Amino acid sequence: MRITAREIARKLGVAPSTVTRALQDNPRISPATREKIRRVAMEHGYNLGGEAPQPEGLSGNIGLVIVNPQGGLASDEFFSEVVNGVSAYLRERRRHLLVEAVDNPAGLPALLAEKKVAGLIIGGIPIEDAYIEGLVATGAPMVFIGKYLKDHRRLHAVIPDNVAGGELVGEHLVECGYEEFVFLGGDLRINTFQDRLEGFRAALQQRGYTLPKSNVITAQIGQEGGYLALKNCLARISGRIGVFASTDWMAAGAIRAFKEAGLSLPGQVGLVGYSDLPLAAALYPSLTTVRVDRQLLGFMAARILLDITRRAIARPVQVHIQPELIVRESTSCPPADEKVGGSRG
Numbered sequence: 001m002r003i004t005a006r007e008i009a010r011k012l013g014v015a016p017s018t019v020t021r022a023l024q025d026n027p028r029i030s031p032a033t034r035e036k037i038r039r040v041a042m043e044h045g046y047n048l049g050g051e052a053p054q055p056e057g058l059s060g061n062i063g064l065v066i067v068n069p070q071g072g073l074a075s076d077e078f079f080s081e082v083v084n085g086v087s088a089y090l091r092e093r094r095r096h097l098l099v100e101a102v103d104n105p106a107g108l109p110a111l112l113a114e115k116k117v118a119g120l121i122i123g124g125i126p127i128e129d130a131y132i133e134g135l136v137a138t139g140a141p142m143v144f145i146g147k148y149l150k151d152h153r154r155l156h157a158v159i160p161d162n163v164a165g166g167e168l169v170g171e172h173l174v175e176c177g178y179e180e181f182v183f184l185g186g187d188l189r190i191n192t193f194q195d196r197l198e199g200f201r202a203a204l205q206q207r208g209y210t211l212p213k214s215n216v217i218t219a220q221i222g223q224e225g226g227y228l229a230l231k232n233c234l235a236r237i238s239g240r241i242g243v244f245a246s247t248d249w250m251a252a253g254a255i256r257a258f259k260e261a262g263l264s265l266p267g268q269v270g271l272v273g274y275s276d277l278p279l280a281a282a283l284y285p286s287l288t289t290v291r292v293d294r295q296l297l298g299f300m301a302a303r304i305l306l307d308i309t310r311r312a313i314a315r316p317v318q319v320h321i322q323p324e325l326i327v328r329e330s331t332s333c334p335p336a337d338e339k340v341g342g343s344r345g
Contacts, residue, residue, distance in 0.1 A: 085298025166199025226253030
């Protein structure tokens with residue numbers, strides 16, 4: 001087993017922080033002290049390849065904790081791609097990835113409680129604020145995928161820009177000439193859905209349209225939630241309807257509701273989902289959606305986390321990943337001379 005920074009410090013009669021700084025070539029440590037520390041480290045097989053010592057009691061493994069995966073860990077199409085991105089980055093650096101799914105979390109994830117990892121990547125919805133605070137309080141290196149807590153800026157995070165994604169949806173549905181608009185989302189206390197709604201509403205308002213509160217509908221974010229939510233509101237909406245289902249799963253349920261109501265899609269109604277999961281292209285009609293580069297989310301989260309473990313990053317870092325609108329069959333833009341103005345506020 002290789003020597004630790006604490007053991008080097010004990011041998012030389014210096015502080016562990018002095019050892020850490022010396023191994024990072026920190027100019028605050030004198031050249032003579034740096035050379036002495038590095039010589040002892042090499043004599044005892046310490047890896048001087050540029051990575052700082054791991055926290056005491058932790059392995060070099062990296063953990064990925066997925067909270068409330070949709071349909072279970074094996075079938076969650078969003079996080080399966082995140083896992084691929086994390087794995088791609090770690091593989092090149094000869095690190096191992098351990099994955100843990102947590103449903104309705106209460107205590108610390110096992111990977112952290114049992115000190116199996118040097119740091120954690122955490123994602124999923126919903127995650128209660130108290131659980132996030134409990135994770136942060138451990139002091140372990142961690143990076144979040146998504147925006148959590150009201151004061152999310154104190155966390156290291158890789159964040160899909162959901163406000164920008166909502167704006168893309170609003171712009172597209174207006175361009176397609178839809179007259180009324182509906183938002184389907186999860187609990188609006190969750191930043192993911194609040195941000196998508198914010199962007200959608202802003203894009204409509206900038207173009208002179210309103211989104212009535214009665215047309216902002218929250219439900220379970222799976223297919224059944226999307227189906228039931230839309231079915232209950234279709235009877236009171238007329239005209240050409242543009243629907244933003246803020247998950248692809250909800251959009252799949254909305255398609256079922258449209259078909260049962262005898263509404264043409266696209267035509268009378270237009271539908272946009274979110275995430276561009278594999279099911280989006282397989283639906284009939286195929287789903288216009290906002291693509292989130294899930295592999296990039298994982299890749300960047302792993303990169304930031306390793307930088308934290310080697311102490312190259314000290315203050316909180318947030319990286320925003322920009323979305324892309326993927327236009328398919330579920331929206332139809334008529335020629336400019338056929339577009340009809342809608343209800344404007």
